[in-house]
Amino acid sequence: MTTFVTHTAILTARQLRAATRIPVFLVMNLIQPVIWLLLFGQLFKAVVEIPGFGAGGSYLEFLTPGIIMMMALFGSAWAGTVYIQDMDRGVMDRFLTSPTSRGALMVSTILYQGVLAVVQALVVLGIAWLSGARFHGGLTGILVLLLAVVLLTAVFSAFSNAIALLARQQTALIGISQLISFPLMFLSSAIMNTKLSPEWVRNVARFNPFEWAVVAGRQALSAVPDWAAIWANLGLLAALTVVMAWLATLAFRGYQRST
Amino acid sequence: MAQTTTGPALEAGQLIKTYPGGRGKKPIRALDGLSFTAETGTVFGLLGPNGAGKSTTVKILATLARADSGSATVAGIDVARHPDRARRAIGFVAQKQVSDPMDTGRENLVLAGQLQGMRTGDAKIRAVELLERFSLTEAANRLVKTYSGGMARKLDVAIGLMHRPSVLFLDEPTTGLDPEARAEMWAEIERMARLEQMTVLLTTHYLDEADRLASSLAIVDHGRVVAHGTPEELKNQLRGDAVIIELSTETDVAAAQRAVSRVESLREIGMDGHTLRARADIATVALPLALAALEDASLRVLSATVARPSLDDVYLRHTGRTFARAQENTELQGSNR
Numbered sequence: 007m008t009t010f011v012t013h014t015a016i017l018t019a020r021q022l023r024a025a026t027r028i029p030v031f032l033v034m035n036l037i038q039p040v041i042w043l044l045l046f047g048q049l050f051k052a053v054v055e056i057p058g059f060g061a062g063g064s065y066l067e068f069l070t071p072g073i074i075m076m077m078a079l080f081g082s083a084w085a086g087t088v089y090i091q092d093m094d095r096g097v098m099d100r101f102l103t104s105p106t107s108r109g110a111l112m113v114s115t116i117l118y119q120g121v122l123a124v125v126q127a128l129v130v131l132g133i134a135w136l137s138g139a140r141f142h143g144g145l146t147g148i149l150v151l152l153l154a155v156v157l158l159t160a161v162f163s164a165f166s167n168a169i170a171l172l173a174r175q176q177t178a179l180i181g182i183s184q185l186i187s188f189p190l191m192f193l194s195s196a197i198m199n200t201k202l203s204p205e206w207v208r209n210v211a212r213f214n215p216f217e218w219a220v221v222a223g224r225q226a227l228s229a230v231p232d233w234a235a236i237w238a239n240l241g242l243l244a245a246l247t248v249v250m251a252w253l254a255t256l257a258f259r260g261y262q263r264s265t
Numbered sequence: 266m267a268q269t270t271t272g273p274a275l276e277a278g279q280l281i282k283t284y285p286g287g288r289g290k291k292p293i294r295a296l297d298g299l300s301f302t303a304e305t306g307t308v309f310g311l312l313g314p315n316g317a318g319k320s321t322t323v324k325i326l327a328t329l330a331r332a333d334s335g336s337a338t339v340a341g342i343d344v345a346r347h348p349d350r351a352r353r354a355i356g357f358v359a360q361k362q363v364s365d366p367m368d369t370g371r372e373n374l375v376l377a378g379q380l381q382g383m384r385t386g387d388a389k390i391r392a393v394e395l396l397e398r399f400s401l402t403e404a405a406n407r408l409v410k411t412y413s414g415g416m417a418r419k420l421d422v423a424i425g426l427m428h429r430p431s432v433l434f435l436d437e438p439t440t441g442l443d444p445e446a447r448a449e450m451w452a453e454i455e456r457m458a459r460l461e462q463m464t465v466l467l468t469t470h471y472l473d474e475a476d477r478l479a480s481s482l483a484i485v486d487h488g489r490v491v492a493h494g495t496p497e498e499l500k501n502q503l504r505g506d507a508v509i510i511e512l513s514t515e516t517d518v519a520a521a522q523r524a525v526s527r528v529e530s531l532r533e534i535g536m537d538g539h540t541l542r543a544r545a546d547i548a549t550v551a552l553p554l555a556l557a558a559l560e561d562a563s564l565r566v567l568s569a570t571v572a573r574p575s576l577d578d579v580y581l582r583h584t585g586r587t588f589a590r591a592q593e594n595t596e597l598q599g600s601n602r
């Protein structure tokens with residue numbers, strides 16, 4: 007257990023170190039949310055006025071948690087890239103032939119991706135606030151939102167890592183990840199209230215982990231949060247995180263079998 | 266710590282490994298009953314052309330890949346049954362670069378030590394020691410992506426040595442290095458074998474490398490060991506030295522062969538263009554006789570050489586093709602890998 011914790015810490019530090027050494031990468035990660043937020047904010051400004059949308063506040067306030075989760079989802083789709091790079095070199099093989107904890111290899115990439123997603127979420131919140139959005143949930147609301155961000159990131163980073171270990175190619179990784187993340191995004195209330203969508207979309211959305219995070223985040227930021235819904239959705243995400251991380255750790259065996 | 270174990274440091278017994286061939290293609294049998302043993306404290310060489318199965322063997326012994334069948338032990342530990350124990354006993358330098366280009370040399374070393382369970386302080390001290398030994402001290406705090414090929418390779422070996430393993434795997438440590446970096450790496454490996462009580466498994470497709478570094482070696486071809494022993498033993502099996510006589514281009518080749526065949530101490534006489542090759546137990550005795558016979562037949566000799574048998578001769582003898590030819594063939598096949 008202490009091995010797991012130590013290895014997780016030093017491996018997470020390795021990735022954070024690498025990220026800070028590529029300034030372009032950091033800048034890109036920060037500019038991206040701004041673009042999304044402003045783009046969608048302008049495009050759909052008028053949607054709140056559609057009868058039945060009923061979000062209460064401005065569209066920007068509705069959209070902000072959606073964009074934050076979208077960033078987290080797309081970011082985690084790339085999580086497996088770290089593995090791909092390590093596999094293209096002999097770094098992964100070296101880790102796997104040393105007593106490096108497999109769990110730590112998995113959790114460190116998840117934590118790293120989580121840190122990136124939290125920073126991006128804070129940027130989005132800041133810009134939205136400057137643009138006039140107000141988050142009535144206060145500090146508690148923001149912390150709960152960030153928790154949802156981390157859990158969502160964990161689920162999809164683990165998934166991305168598993169794909170990376172089995173497919174071993176960057177192009178395959180990105181292809182598969184996008185094949186999954188785009189439908190998940192559209193079958194959710196991230197940018198559009200599902201009250202306006204066909205009934206089947208609403209039904210499907212209930213089983214969409216991405217939607218769980220969006221609902222939890224949006225409720226947390228609202229003036230009168232539905233705490234039951236928040237905890238239920240966070241609980242589902244947490245359970246899925248554990249399952250996904252465990253399955254993804256098993257993918258190391260798949261990698262070794264084909265080596 | 267280099268631990269003393271009874272029995273060989275490395276043992277591969279009848280290893281078989283098949284890779285799925287991909288869509289519609291036949292499975293690839295990478296190892297076909299490969300066996301060898303390496304004694305503790307020696308440099309053991311696996312010599313073979315590309316695709317012979319050297320890397321696959323190393324990967325199995327280093328717990329990375331699993332054999333379909335057969336046994337593999339490292340420092341007395343069965344790698345299939347106790348991979349975790351085996352991983353503490355080994356250092357693994359893959360064919361590909363094992364260092365992280367976005368970390369500095371020092372960071373790479375310290376991380377490797379920590380992952381092996383060393384305390385951070387100890388890892389830092391050991392890193393300084395190894396950086397010094399591999400003449401990387403000046404580059405210690407630079408990102409590895411700025412290193413030359415030779416420097417990066419030295420760092421790779423240092424990474425493998427961090428926790429003082431009892432067995433070190435070096436998979437083609439000098440492939441792609443320029444002659445100078447290669448010579449430096451050779452000197453380092455020799456020093457390592459002498460100073461540390463460590464067993465080194467070295468794979469290479471350079472004959473001269475195996476000859477110089479390996480105290481014992483196995484020639485691998487198509488997933489099997491076709492010959493093994495010390496480089497000297499392997500060469501001695503060929504019984505005798507090579508005698509090579511180059512004749513002027515207008516010489517009648519058949520006449521030359523006839524003339525030389527009367528020299529009793531020469532065997533395996535063959536012509537390769539205008540070059541005559543033969544084998545003799547004691548070349549210094551046979552050569553003057555051969556030259557005299559050619560002189561008698563009024564045939565003009567341009568040059569004459571005597572050579573100790575090389576590993577290339579050994580390779581030729583056991584696989585029926587010269588090493589260079591084998592390497593070319595696999596490179597042609599290799600393009601669709």
Ligand SMILES: Nc1ncnc2c1ncn2[C@@H]1O[C@H](COP(=O)(O)OP(=O)(O)OP(=O)(O)O)[C@@H](O)[C@H]1O
Nearest residue numbers: 264265284293295314315316317318319320321322
């Ligand atoms: N992961 C893999 N999947 C499929 N086939 C593989 C894999 N690894 C190796 N092979 C095949 O197995 C055979 C043996 O390869 P191996 O890498 O062990 O040879 P080698 O002697 O180390 O040569 P090289 O110098 O190229 O490393 C080759 O035909 C190779 O194409």
